[in-house]
Amino acid sequence: MVTEQRQSLPFWRKLKYSGFDYVNYFLVLVFLIIILYPLWYVLMASFSDIYALIDTPVLLSPVDFTLDAYKKVFETNEIWMGLKNSLLYTACGTALNVFMTLITAYPLSRDTIPGKKWMMVLITMTMYINGGMIPNYLVVDTLGMRNTIFALILPGAVSAYLLIVSISFIKSTVPESIIEAARIDGCTHFQTFCRIIVPLSVPLIGVLSLQYGLNHWNSYTSALIYLDERNMYPLQLVLREILIRTEVSSMMNDIMTMSYEIDYEQQVALREGIKYVSMVVTSVPLLIIYPFLNKFFAKGLVLGGVKE
Amino acid sequence: MYKKKVESHVIKTSEKSLGKRILMHRELYIMLIPLAVYLAIFWVWPLYGVQIAFRDYNAALGFWESPFVGFKHFTRFFNSFYFERTLRNTIGINLYSLLISFPLTIILALMFNEIRSQGFKNFAQIASYAPRFLSIVVVCGMLLTFFSASTGMINHILAAIGLERVDFFAFPKYFWHIYVWSGIWQGIGFGTIMYTAAMSSISKDLYEAATLDGANRLQKMWYITLPGIQYVIIVLLIMDLGHMMSLGFEKVLLLQNNLNLEASEVISTYVYKAGLIEGKYSYTTAIGVFNMAVNLLILSVSNYTSKKVRGIGLW
Numbered sequence: 109m110v111t112e113q114r115q116s117l118p119f120w121r122k123l124k125y126s127g128f129d130y131v132n133y134f135l136v137l138v139f140l141i142i143i144l145y146p147l148w149y150v151l152m153a154s155f156s157d158i159y160a161l162i163d164t165p166v167l168l169s170p171v172d173f174t175l176d177a178y179k180k181v182f183e184t185n186e187i188w189m190g191l192k193n194s195l196l197y198t199a200c201g202t203a204l205n206v207f208m209t210l211i212t213a214y215p216l217s218r219d220t221i222p223g224k225k226w227m228m229v230l231i232t233m234t235m236y237i238n239g240g241m242i243p244n245y246l247v248v249d250t251l252g253m254r255n256t257i258f259a260l261i262l263p264g265a266v267s268a269y270l271l272i273v274s275i276s277f278i279k280s281t282v283p284e285s286i287i288e289a290a291r292i293d294g295c296t297h298f299q300t301f302c303r304i305i306v307p308l309s310v311p312l313i314g315v316l317s318l319q320y321g322l323n324h325w326n327s328y329t330s331a332l333i334y335l336d337e338r339n340m341y342p343l344q345l346v347l348r349e350i351l352i353r354t355e356v357s358s359m360m361n362d363i364m365t366m367s368y369e370i371d372y373e374q375q376v377a378l379r380e381g382i383k384y385v386s387m388v389v390t391s392v393p394l395l396i397i398y399p400f401l402n403k404f405f406a407k408g409l410v411l412g413g414v415k416e
Numbered sequence: 417m418y419k420k421k422v423e424s425h426v427i428k429t430s431e432k433s434l435g436k437r438i439l440m441h442r443e444l445y446i447m448l449i450p451l452a453v454y455l456a457i458f459w460v461w462p463l464y465g466v467q468i469a470f471r472d473y474n475a476a477l478g479f480w481e482s483p484f485v486g487f488k489h490f491t492r493f494f495n496s497f498y499f500e501r502t503l504r505n506t507i508g509i510n511l512y513s514l515l516i517s518f519p520l521t522i523i524l525a526l527m528f529n530e531i532r533s534q535g536f537k538n539f540a541q542i543a544s545y546a547p548r549f550l551s552i553v554v555v556c557g558m559l560l561t562f563f564s565a566s567t568g569m570i571n572h573i574l575a576a577i578g579l580e581r582v583d584f585f586a587f588p589k590y591f592w593h594i595y596v597w598s599g600i601w602q603g604i605g606f607g608t609i610m611y612t613a614a615m616s617s618i619s620k621d622l623y624e625a626a627t628l629d630g631a632n633r634l635q636k637m638w639y640i641t642l643p644g645i646q647y648v649i650i651v652l653l654i655m656d657l658g659h660m661m662s663l664g665f666e667k668v669l670l671l672q673n674n675l676n677l678e679a680s681e682v683i684s685t686y687v688y689k690a691g692l693i694e695g696k697y698s699y700t701t702a703i704g705v706f707n708m709a710v711n712l713l714i715l716s717v718s719n720y721t722s723k724k725v726r727g728i729g730l731w
Contacts, residue, residue, distance in 0.1 A: 126633070129530075132530050140544065143547060146558060146562070146601075153569075162572050166573075208450055211447050216448075218441075220437075222441065227448075236658070236715065238459065239459075239465055239466050240462070240466070240707075240708065241684070241700075242701045242704060243465035243466055243468070245691075245692060246462075246697065247461050251457075262458065264458075301447070327666075328666070329665070347551070347554065350557075351554070352557060352560060352670050380561065380567050391551075394549045395549055402542050402545065
């Protein structure tokens with residue numbers, strides 16, 4: 109709003125920045141450095157020799173450039189296996205989530221359906237009341253879904269929050285008159301859904317896929333609870349073994365076994381290097397993509413807020 | 417012409433009896449079947465299973481047949497050594513986090529809002545979201561490597577300026593600070609989205625009128641922008657308060673070790689360990705029920721208070 113106000117001013121006024129602006133720009137810059145520097149450090153450290161880092165705590169470019177740790181990580185089967193599993197879980201889980209959310213959001217966006225108010229109350233209740241970790245686990249166990257992909261994607265198939273977002277999206281962007289016209293022309297509700305709601309909800313489908321997809325990709329807890337077999341581990345659990353449970357993890361030992369001919373110091377360096385590299389290779393793809401998809405993320409959040 | 421038809425259609429709908437209306441909408445109900453099945457299995461069934469909090473759960477007997485023991489598991493938790501510790505850590509970390517991150521997020525949103533160059537504003541906002549897209553495992557991995565006593569960046573800096581190296585994760589006293597500030601680092605940028613959206617919908621006329629009246633930038637911020645986003649502030653605050661008793665175990669579990677348990681054991685990690693690893697199902701379900709009850713209580717009280725004081729509430 110400030111910019112538009114300024115456009116009506118003559119050009120020399122537009123250039124005038126006050127002391128207030130300078131202070132504000134300075135603070136924002138400091139803030140951005142605090143946010144971005146740790147990320148930069150990890151990236152640069154992944155190309156550096158770990159012992160050289162001791163003498164250069166402030167790192168702006170790689171010191172003693174090396175790609176040893178990258179070679180080691182790319183030779184590691186566990187990471188590729190985790191990546192493959194994560195892609196599978198994310199793709200299946202997100203597809204199920206989006207389908208369930210859309211097919212539910214359409215009927216609930218119709219005001220004429222009897223019992224709508226109660227259904228909405230029920231859906232809101234699921235956000236605040238639930239069985240908790242143990243009863244959920246017992247149900248999944250009873251159904252025999254442990255150590256299957258179903259344990260990861262079926263519980264949590266619909267997020268109540270994103271469902272409410274979707275309902276308000278359909279209500280606010282798909283004109284009522286189009287739906288009524290389709291109905292009068294003889295479309296069944298299924299046809300209306302497939303031919304009108306879905307094509308008009310492409311931005312919504314974008315928001316949903318990204319939100320659900322990011323959650324699946326980054327989550328490790330349901331895999332931790334429900335999976336015992338190592339060859340089913342998603343990427344985040346593999347990372348946990350490498351980054352967090354370094355000392356006790358057999359996975360880290362597997363990665364290191366090929367390196368027994370080198371001395372202890374080099375082993376420590378390689379182990380730390382592997383940590384930096386695995387953080388980089390698993391995070392960089394998302395960090396490159398998200399600025400382009402940003403409007404979808406922001407939109408999802410704001411749409412949900414408007415409803416409240 | 418269509419409009420007329422539509423209107424008459426709507427009037428007819430509301431005049432019909434309930435049974436006929438349900439029959440008319442049968443297709444819509446069919447579309448709701450997947451949700452109904454999902455809720456029945458993964459919401460109602462576990463809720464039904466919550467009764468094992470009052471029983472000694474035995475897998476062979478199931479939820480309903482296991483012997484009834486009343487409040488035994490609740491009293492056992494209230495009297496246990498873990499009650500005070502987990503409660504203190506859960507509420508302490510949450511409160512600490514809320515008290516710092518809530519005002520900081522609003523201040524950051526105000527700073528973004530005052531940036532006059534649209535290009536720099538977009539860049540700053542999008543760049544500040546970056547940590548949000550890291551997984552929690554990667555964030556904890558970064559923390560553990562940065563704070564590592566022998567190979568971490570923080571300790572290299574301490575050593576370079578002549579201080580002692582510290583093994584931060586070996587001492588309970590550092591845990592809350594590391595947990596809370598890393599959480600702020602990760603979430604603050606993304607947290608501003610709701611506020612900046614609300615700020616952009618404040619009428620420009622208000623700012624122009626204030627300028628004519630001679631208000632400076634700080635005054636406009638204080639008297640126009642902040643009251644303009646008051647609704648969003650209160651709603652987000654109530655929602656945050658509603659989670660006061662629940663601290664996800666994802667991050668704590670990754671950062672805690674046997675040396676810092678005193679400051680890092682929270683309700684959810686304790687439930688995970690005692691329940692899923694040691695198999696005390698009934699006992700930990702009781703803890704879960706207690707946790708949820710307190711959450712609901714806090715949510716209702718804060719919603720009620722805010723409605724009384726400001727007339728704004730979630731329901």
